Every structure is written in C-alpha cells, then in structure tokens.
Amino acid sequence: MVNDVQEILLSEEKIALKIKELGKAISEEYAGKELLVVGVLKGSVIFVSDLVRNISIPCEMDFMSVSSYGVSSESSGVVRILKDLDNSIEGKDVIIAEDIIDSGITLEYLVDFLKGRNAKSIEIVTLLSKPARRKVDIDVKYVGFEVPDEFLVGYGLDYANKYRNLPFVGILKRSVYEK
Numbered sequence: 001m002v003n004d005v006q007e008i009l010l011s012e013e014k015i016a017l018k019i020k021e022l023g024k025a026i027s028e029e030y031a032g033k034e035l036l037v038v039g040v041l042k043g044s045v046i047f048v049s050d051l052v053r054n055i056s057i058p059c060e061m062d063f064m065s066v067s068s069y070g071v072s073s074e075s076s077g078v079v080r081i082l083k084d085l086d087n088s089i090e091g092k093d094v095i096i097a098e099d100i101i102d103s104g105i106t107l108e109y110l111v112d113f114l115k116g117r118n119a120k121s122i123e124i125v126t127l128l129s130k131p132a133r134r135k136v137d138i139d140v141k142y143v144g145f146e147v148p149d150e151f152l153v154g155y156g157l158d159y160a161n162k163y164r165n166l167p168f169v170g171i172l173k174r175s176v177y178e179k
C-alpha cells in the first residue's frame with residue numbers, strides 16, 4: 001500500500017497539529033451555541049473523529065453520505081445523496097466537515113440541500129482544499145491545508161475505496177490510476 005505512494009505530503013504529526021488548531025478555533029467561535037458537526041462519509045470519517053476530540057465545547061455529530069466520483073479519480077459533476085442526516089438540524093449551528101474540496105461541486109450541492117431545513121447557520125470545515133481545481137465559488141470557513149493539484153490518498157482519502165487507512169496524506173503514484 002505504501003509503495004503506491006509517490007510522496008508523503010502531510011505527516012501524521014503535521015495533520016494532528018493542524019486539527020488541534022481547527023478544534024480550538026471552533027471551540028472558541030461556537031461557545032454557547034448548539035454545535036452540530038456533520039461528517040461527509042466516507043472520506044471525512046477519520047478527520048471528523050480527530051476533530052471532535054479537539055473540540056472542547058458540547059457538540060453533536062451526524063453523518064451524510066454522497067457520491068460524486070464513482071471509482072474514478074475525476075469528478076463526474078453528478079452528486080447523489082446516499083444517506084441523509086438522522087436528525088433535524090433546525091436551530092442548530094451546523095459545521096459540515098469534508099476531507100477535501102476539489103471542484104466544490106459536492107459541497108455546493110450539500111449546502112443547498114440542507115439550506116431549507118432552518119439551521120441557525122451552516123458553515124464548512126475542510127482538512128484539505130485544492131484551490132486550483134475549484135469550479136464553483138463556495139464559502140469555506142475553516143481550511144486545514146491548501147494542497148497542489150495531485151491525486152491524494154490517506155487519512156480518509158481513497159482511490160477506488162482503498163488507502164483510507166494510511167495515517168498520512170500522500171500523493172498517489174500516477175502508475176496506479178493511469179493503467
């Protein structure tokens with residue numbers, strides 16, 4: 001598995017430090033609010049589980065599942081909701097947590113989808129952002145790292161559902177997906 005990685009972009013230590021910072025910022029800005037963190041399955045699971053443990057104020061968790069990529073490494077531009085939230089978000093201060101924002105299409109769709117549900121606020125936290133690839137303009141309140149336009153795996157990010165369990169974020173060798 002590690003042999004398919006060309007280069008480690010973000011080490012475990014670097015990720016952990018950044019998540020501490022994000023958790024601290026969220027804890028300060030959401031103190032006294034009804035915080036609900038919504039993880040986008042499956043990529044954000046590892047990020048969310050580390051993030052909420054660095055949030056020191058009460059916070060609920062819920063999950064949604066969307067599909068936008070199928071098994072290829074390019075976005076199809078088509079977003080489907082595979083699993084909706086379990087609970088109402090009415091009156092809550094919602095933060096949607098993503099692993100990575102690429103074109104922005106998935107999150108634009110998700111925010112629109114949740115907008116009609118009377119949340120008090122809806123914001124976005126993403127561990128990674130690829131600004132060079134953005135196709136739609138979305139407001140992202142918290143960004144962990146801006147990353148280059150490479151296909152990344154690890155720390156939740158997959159290629160064809162593999163590599164999510166790598167503890168770091170790495171660049172996938174082109175030979176793996178250009179077969």
Ligand code: IMP
Nearest residue numbers: 075101102103104105106151152157158
């Ligand atoms: P967007 O809709 O183009 O912003 O795509 C967002 C989703 O695409 C993310 O939640 C990831 O699941 C996936 N994605 C985008 N770039 C990468 C990458 O480099 N590696 C793995 N998954 C990615």
Ligand code: MG
Nearest residue numbers: 040043044099
């Ligand atoms: Mg994702």
